[in-house]
Amino acid sequence: MTAGQHGLDLGALLPAFSLPATDGQMHSSESLASQGLLVILFLANHCPYVAAWEDRIVAIANEFADRGVTFAGISSNDVTRHPQDGQERMRRRAREKNYPFPYLYDEDGAVAAAFGATRTPEVFVFDATRRLRYHGAVDSDYEEGSHLQNYLRDALDRLGTGQSVFQPETPLVGCRIESRQGS
Amino acid sequence: MNEEKQVVTALRTEPLQIEFLYWEECPSHERALRLLRDVLAQEQVPADIQMIRIESDEEAERLHFPGSPTIRVNGYDIDEDPAAPVGLSCRVYRTADGQTSPLPPRELIERAIRVQTRDPQLSNPAIGAEQQTR
Numbered sequence: 352m353t354a355g356q357h358g359l360d361l362g363a364l365l366p367a368f369s370l371p372a373t374d375g376q377m378h379s380s381e382s383l384a385s386q387g388l389l390v391i392l393f394l395a396n397h398c399p400y401v402a403a404w405e406d407r408i409v410a411i412a413n414e415f416a417d418r419g420v421t422f423a424g425i426s427s428n429d430v431t432r433h434p435q436d437g438q439e440r441m442r443r444r445a446r447e448k449n450y451p452f453p454y455l456y457d458e459d460g461a462v463a464a465a466f467g468a469t470r471t472p473e474v475f476v477f478d479a480t481r482r483l484r485y486h487g488a489v490d491s492d493y494e495e496g497s498h499l500q501n502y503l504r505d506a507l508d509r510l511g512t513g514q515s516v517f518q519p520e521t522p523l524v525g526c527r528i529e530s531r532q533g534s
Numbered sequence: 535m536n537e538e539k540q541v542v543t544a545l546r547t548e549p550l551q552i553e554f555l556y557w558e559e560c561p562s563h564e565r566a567l568r569l570l571r572d573v574l575a576q577e578q579v580p581a582d583i584q585m586i587r588i589e590s591d592e593e594a595e596r597l598h599f600p601g602s603p604t605i606r607v608n609g610y611d612i613d614e615d616p617a618a619p620v621g622l623s624c625r626v627y628r629t630a631d632g633q634t635s636p637l638p639p640r641e642l643i644e645r646a647i648r649v650q651t652r653d654p655q656l657s658n659p660a661i662g663a664e665q666q667t668r
Contacts (some may be wrong), residue, residue, distance in 0.1 A: 399626040400562075402634035433623070493562075493636060526624045527559045 358467035358475070358486055361519050363388065365481040366465035370425065372453035373438070373445040381451075384421035386479055388510055390503070393463060394424045394454070395471040396434040396444050398526035403493040404472050405448055411489070412451045415507050422452035427463035427530045428471075460530020470525040476516075478508050484510055487521030550574075550581040550607055550650055557588050557602035560624035562636040566603040573643045579651055593622050601625025605638060605646070610639060612646035 359366070369379035381391060392408060394401050412422040424445075428436040438456050445454045457463055466475060476485035485506035490499045506516045554570065567583075574581050575590035588599050600618040602625055604611065613627060628639045 397623065397626075399624050399634055399636035402626065402638060432621075524561050 353385055357469050358473075359483050361483055363483045364459070365391075365477045365483070366462070368457075368462045368465065370455040370457055370462060371438075372423075372455045373442045373450075374453050376453065378423060378453050378455055380481075387419040387421060388479065388507060389417075389477040389481070390415075390420060390422045390507070391466070391475040391477070392422065392424045392452075393466070393468040393471050393473040393528065395428050395433065395436050395526055395528070396426070396440050397428070397433040398471045400470075400493050400525035401472050403495075404453050404489045407495065408472065409448060409451060409487055411504055415511075416451055418507075418511060420507055420511070424450060424452055424454040425457050425462055425468075427457040427460045427468065427528050429486065429529055429531045430458075431458065432529050439519065444487055457530070460528070460532040463528050463530050464532045469528055470523040471528060472525055473528075474503055474524055476503070476510065478510055485516050485519050487518075491521070493524060550579055550647065551566070551609070552581050552583045553586055553606040553609075554583055554605075555586045555588055555597065555599055555602070555604040555606070556663075557594075557622050557624070560636065562624070563603040564606070566637055569637070569640060570605060570643055573640060573647060575648050577644065577651070579647055581647075584585035591622055603638065606642065607646040608650045610646065610650070612642045628647065 367380050369377055372378050379478055390412075416422070426436050426441055430437040434440075441454050441456060444450075458503050468475075472489055474485065474487060474489055475483060478484050485503070487502055489503050490501050492499055500518075502521045506519070509516050551651070552570070554567060586597070588594050588597065588602065593599070598620050599621050599622075600611075600615065601623045604625060606612070624636055627635050627642070629635055629639050632640060
């Protein structure tokens with residue numbers, strides 16, 4: 352684990368969850384994908400770091416959806432503290448930004464706690480056996496530029512061809528998740 | 535140096551008083567501080583920068599802190615929004631091209647410094663009027 356970073360250990364199993372989403376459906380850890388890679392993204396409407404990375408997240412999700420990778424976003428902040436993170440605003444955001452994945456509402460923060468997620472955005476990639484293979488940032492800088500190290504994209508490329516990930520854990524940069532559980 | 539900058543330098547006698555308010559949980563404050571110092575060097579403006587670390591909701595409320603980082607030049611926020619909620623959070627800035635960023639755009643810092651290094655009522659009627667109402 353990267354120094355100072357919390358969360359599931361590499362190789363840990365996907366935590367079980369079942370949450371409502373912006374598409375009006377319930378999504379569970381089992382229903383999201385029965386095979387292939389699974390990417391869980393902790394997001395937050397109020398967070399400027401999420402907004403800065405958002406277009407890149409959507410682009411990666413669109414690109415890798417064609418390659419059998421499943422994505423899901425989860426919002427875990429306490430809405431009394433961050434009203435922008437409420438369900439209606441989540442629906443609006445998912446629509447405005449054309450999220451190509453379900454955006455799940457973790458009202459009490461229990462799922463963030465189960466993942467040990469502390470930041471937004473924060474990425475967890477699970478392989479077909481639902482073991483954690485990548486945990487960290489989307490890429491190396493919230494400001495887009497030619498110098499980026501494409502952590503998530505590289506992880507998906509390598510895992511998709513049966514290889515191990517070069518940098519399975521990368522430093523988290525973003526807003527602190529402030530859930531009702533105090534994650 | 536262009537003519538405008540010569541006028542600005544001539545009018546500037548006292549260092550600008552800059553308050554840099556931040557919350558450790560939002561990592562963009564380090565880059566924002568470098569950006570501020572870079573703009574001050576570019577504009578050749580002396581300034582005293584007071585670093586103010588916000589650590590509680592009470593402090594945020596007391597100092598009307600709308601998020602990290604917040605930069606005030608001679609008491610005026612570089613991106614004043616009276617409707618912005620105060621509290622411990624990461625501040626959202628809008629760039630000129632409409633994007634959202636955790637980092638204040640360079641142009642906002644430049645404008646705030648230029649306004650405060652000359653008579654704000656002459657250089658920017660809108661900001662001058664806003665300041666008169668305080």
